[in-house]
Amino acid sequence: MTVSTRPQPGPAREYHFPKFDRRQLANGLTVLVAPTHSLPVVTVLAIVDAGAVAEPAGQEGVAELTARSLNEGTPKYDGETLTDYLEQLGTSVGGAANWDSASLAMTVLRDNLDNAFAHFAEVLVVPTFPVAAIERLKGERIAELMQIESEPRELADEKFDEYIYDPTSRFRLPLGGTTDTVNQLTHDEVKAFHASRYQPSATTLIVVGDVDVETVERMIAGTLAAWSGAAAPVVHANDKPVRTSRAVRIVRKDDAPQSEVRIGHVGVSRTHPDYFSITVMNAVMGGLFSSRINLNLREAHGYTYGASSAFDWRREAGPFVVGTAVASDVTVPAIQETLREIDRMRTEPISESELSLATSYLKGVFPIRYETTAAIAAALATLTIYDLPGDWYDSYRARMSAVTVNDVLEAACKHVHPESLQIVIVGDANAIREPLEALAFGPVDVVSP
Amino acid sequence: MDTLYITKKPMTVMRIPIETFRLENGLSVTLSEDHTAPIVAVNLWYHVGSANERPGRTGFAHLFEHMLFQGSEHVGANEHFELVQRAGGTLNGSTWLDRTNYFETVPSNQLAIALWLEADRMGALLPAMTQQKLDTQRDVVSNERRWSVDNQPYGTWWEKLPALTYPDPHPFHHSLIGSFEDLNAASLEDIAHFFATYYTPDNAVLTIAGDFDAREAHQLVESYFAAIPRGNGKPPLPDMSLPTTFGGTLRETVEDDVSLPRLYLGFRSPAFGSRGYYAASVAGAILGMRKGSRLQRSLVREREVATDATAFTFDLPKGADILVVDVTARPGITPERLEHEVVMEIERMRLGGVTQGEVDRAIALIGTDFMASMQQASERADQLSRFATYFGDPSLINEQMTRYQAVTAEQVSQFAATHLGEDNRAFLMYIPCDDEDKTAPGYAVATDAAPVVA
Secondary structure, X not given: OOOOOOOOOOOOOOOOOOOOEEEEOXXXXXXXXXXXXXXXXXXXEEEEOOOHHHXXXXXXXXXXHHHHHHHHEOOOOEHHHHHHHHXXXXXXXXXXXXXXXXXXXXEEEHHHHHHHHHHHHHHHHOXXXXXXXXXXXXXXXXXXXXXXXXXXXXXXXXXXXXXXXXXXXXXXXXXXXXXHHHHHOOHHHHHHHHHHHOOHHHEEEEEEEOOOHHHHHHHHHOOHHHOOOOOOOOOOOOOOEOOOXXXXXXXXXXXOOOEEEEEEXXXXXXXXXXXXXXXXXXXXXXXXXXXXXXXXXXXXXXXXXXXXXXEOOOOOOOEEEEXXXXXXXXXXXXXXXXXXXXXXXXXXXXXXXXXXXXXXXHHHOHHHHOOOHHHHHHHHHHHHHXXXXXXXXXXXXXXXXXXOHHHHHHHHHHHOOHHHOEEEEEEOHHHHHHHHHHHOOOOEEEEOO | OOOOOOOOOOOOOOOOOOEEEEOOOOOEEEEEEOOOOOEEEEEEEEOOOHHHOOOOOOXXXXXXXXXXXXXXXXXXXXXXXXXXXXXXXXXXXXXXXXXXXXXXXXXXXXXXXXXXXXHHHHHOOHXXXXXXXXXXXXXXXXXXXXXXXXXXXXXXXXXXXXXXXXXXXXXXXXXXXXXXXXXXXXXXXXXXXXXXXXXXXXHEEEEEEEOOOHHHHHHHHHHHHOOOOOOXXXXXXXOOOOOOOOOEXXXXXXXXXXXXXXXXXXXXXXXXXXXXXXXXXXXXXXXXOOOOOHHHHHHHHHOOOEEEXXXXXXXXXXXXXXEXXXXXXXXOOOHHHHHHHHHHHHHHHHHHOOOHHHHHHHHHHHHHHHHHXXXXXXXXXXXXXXXXXXXXXXXXXXXXXXXXXXXXXXXXXXHHHHHOXXXXXXXXXXXXXXXXXXXXXXXXXXXXXOOOOO
């Protein structure tokens, strides 16, 4: 009643990443335009070299606070009027900060683009940062930090970063800052951060969707083209680890029904030439559902709902981390299985079948990832932030295909370091401390959140 | 400050191409071609969810969904995942109160393998089922429960709110993820019975959206699915109909390991897709969609009593839907104060109604989101399956924006007047528990509560 023969694929239809126009204006602003006309939708995304790594010491959190405050008012309109006007146009303009950049984004129907863009440009260039808004947003960030204290997943991520980086590294503290640093931020610091970093030469404007280059030229002629000023130099974060020997930290959450486990160490810069072999290596180890760590922990042992590994890509080295959530009584066995899988990536070559699964997946999902204007804009932002060549996406699949079994083994040996692994667990310390000490992986300490 | 005026333009109309046919065994098929990118989405909805579970088997529909990834007659355990990923595709499944869906997006030259995999498990799941696989997935699902419900602040809300708002034994009353006890009781016989009853072609709809040739797709569907026999009918659900309001104020307070109080305020509202649904949905958007909504403007921005506020509907098409307002307190704001403030806003809408400007704002935002989401083949396929499953008519996808645009301020005000009153409120309040080694500042500082306007 069912057909037993597995179908074979036909010839693949060609796919090309959307063509985009790239130009630089006299004021230093870079403009990327990718026309795609399937639906009357446009995404506008400004990427500014104003991420958290650029923050002055002691002002941790100012990058995020600045980005989130952009839409709180311009010289012509207060925040509420702006919000209402843009929402009447079916859109909102939202700012956010990351480690290496800040962004301002909106997705809007084509017919409303002109009206919305005039305000987008003002929000980016001449925000007024009202004191009351800054204070409210500081309060919201502090509330967010309180929420994280009782949210095991985010807490584990945050505590892991804090545990692995050098005390002077910006990566040690949360992206949005801590309660202490955020409390101390002032209106003047936000204004100064904006003035020094939100400058045309540090900004790339990305427009993707149902527009043409001429329309964008016309839009910016009256707005961003007249923007002037010089940007502060690019800042490189210190990405040194705090230690190179193994160690374990338990973050106490009494009676937790699960341990949130993080295992890893400081990873690799996004601009490293081994990017492709590392990506394939990670896919085999823990990046896919069918990866070794997930199949072992979830499907063979039933320890967890899911387990995965990832390299957190930043301009400087972000964390490499394996994450999972398991019941207290199987925390140590789950860690042992994970360590075994990590070791195995370095001691024996992966099979040809594992390699082809990873590379065919990564190549195949490529067009699926870039269906929307927002996703294409984000891909172009990646080019900007990491200064990748313009043909990056055109050559992506060929470069992925070129990765060999030996490249993967080499990537694992070079970039995964079992002797330096750090473990952070948010969980029931009373239940897991003794078995973790008995594991003799490394010194164990217990802290409160 | 200047005032800004909008000149209204008619919203761009979008029509998704739709072709439908039905196999002799009852399988409804929807095809929607779009050749923008060389990818194709396959999406299968089975008209079964937790509502169909028998007593003592809560969580079974979802556990069963996990078993569908454990292989079938010609597919090994976990091979379904591997074959789709090897084809360069993405996939998953999900279970809801009244349906279960399975979906893949693959490069367009891989359409056949996606269809073949779905057909193999629809036609011949049972040969692959073993006690060991069931035991493992039971453990996986138990861990999913711990991860998404028990070890997550406010994580129990999505089983507590339906329990509070749908009276026992209404099919939406009990937990979707299920209890550990019921999960443990599930047997291979249950699997066989559930499969035979609900996983039949006449209880499913299949959608293919994206880059394919209609004739070829038609042939593939015929060759893989046509031989699967029709089912013997499923037991009817008990009467789902409910009075239009709760008939009183319902209340549950939960002390939980959370840092800040949070209120989920539910209102019984017209079923998804019904005449009254669109006004209710717009009312929700006016209350809680984006920063310009009433709750965000008033409670987050002006009065600074909340850190966040949203509103949404469950989108249930039978019996009655729920409109949910979800508001988290700022540090220092007590649950009592939070509740007063939210109720004041609700009263303001109930008594004063809404303006046309608010309706326009909501519809403009809903319109952009809808249009942006339609860029994805997977989203088009899922929505087509939704309308085919619930109403037997996938082309309703093309009517949605028209229906929203027909909503008037008067209709929304009327909804507010009839559905937001004290006789139709369910308060599910989360309060930080007293924990000695953990101060809960959200509950420590009592502030004077503003008087309730009612």
